[in-house]
Amino acid sequence: MYVTISNHKSDYTCPKKLSKRASHLPETRLKAGSHLFHEGDRVERIYQVVSGVVSLTRLLEDGRRQIISFGFPGDIVGFPCDGRHHTDCVALNTVQLQPFRLSQLKSGDGDAALHVDLLQAALHEIAAMQDHFMMLGRKSATEKVAAFLTVLANRAGTVVGQYVQVELPMSRADIADFLGLTTETVSRTISQFRKSRLIALDGAHTVIVLRPEALGSLAEDGFT
Amino acid sequence: MYVTISNHKSDYTCPKKLSKRASHLPETRLKAGSHLFHEGDRVERIYQVVSGVVSLTRLLEDGRRQIISFGFPGDIVGFPCDGRHHTDCVALNTVQLQPFRLSQLKSGDGDAALHVDLLQAALHEIAAMQDHFMMLGRKSATEKVAAFLTVLANRAGTVVGQYVQVELPMSRADIADFLGLTTETVSRTISQFRKSRLIALDGAHTVIVLRPEALGSLAEDGFT
DNA sequence: CGCGGGGTTGAGCGCCATCAATTGGAGTGG
């Protein structure tokens, strides 16, 4: 999942579940905090997230960290390059994953429909990352956090009464490393949204979006 | 081309020329400043840059701009999503491009080797973009510009005497929009490198790298 | 020679990072 407030509405129905039958591989389960793979690992499988959330991260020697993306249900993670992973993949909570053989991306391995789906997912990944560049390079802290919450609410929110509620499985530090900010700035920005009654919190990890339109317009131009 | 100072040495030989015969389409020529395609255009072809340089850009309504990547010879541009382009593509100088049919990415269209090559290029694109996220999100202006010049010198530089010389086909504004900075900051940073004798300039668009190692280490941790 | 646009340099400030202290909430054991 990237933060992409895109101009054009995408008709990509990303989180569809790929045929399990086509995989021939049993689902994998991961506990919170455990690694699915590390940076530099040889790629054996790629995975579709079935339930739970993972993070894809890269590290610098001096400790600086960037979260490349979060993998929500439906997302495909583990695209290889030169046969190796370029990120760590960590489970944020209990996660179920459907593995696919690498050959099923490369050739379909006899299942042409699956091949097309995986290729489609890779192309969608490229487009989503392109959108995300704009976020990282050109948006203010307010815009970043507003966009993040908006996308998350749309993607993983549940309607509760007249509001939308969304669980944040990741820490403030994770959000910061995803948006290119610090935990303090993320926290401050969220507090600001709360004080201006755009959102409400029920504990640090449950956000209730009170005024989605206002939050959405903050995401686009930082005003309102 | 992305700015990726990666940990693991990639053995990806990106700029290999794909078989022209496999394309069945004649080369395209573009003059400086003209568009290859616009954001939102229906994708008809994807292209390999043969000579010259293109930029892939995205715009915000308020005028903020982000250059997603530069397309140097060997690079593939125009990966589609939902059948549409998500960026503008503009020629920075005179450009020659080898077009490929979309079907040749999706199925190979009978040429299996070409299919594999295009798929490989897409996967490499994903990995390179992942590396680039770290740049945009976590690196200082000094690190960004140093990394940019280093990558460019390695990719497009020519050895002149004991130094490496590289042409910058793009403006300072382009570099800024690529790195998530302003033109002033880019200009100041380059001036700084010049004053500390890391590089020399021959006109604004020709850089001679005097101390590649020093520039490289600046790119990684901002010191020296 | 005048014009124009990109590039450079300067001054000042604002956003966000940094450093630091406090609060809060989940987990544990008594």
Next chain:
DNA sequence: CCACTCCAATTGATGGCGCTCAACCCCGCG
């Protein structure tokens, strides 16, 4: 159920990096 621990989250104070606004320079061109 409460006391205690520990770490995440919040809040505050301060400073610096890079943005903004503005002037000037450089150079190609008519």
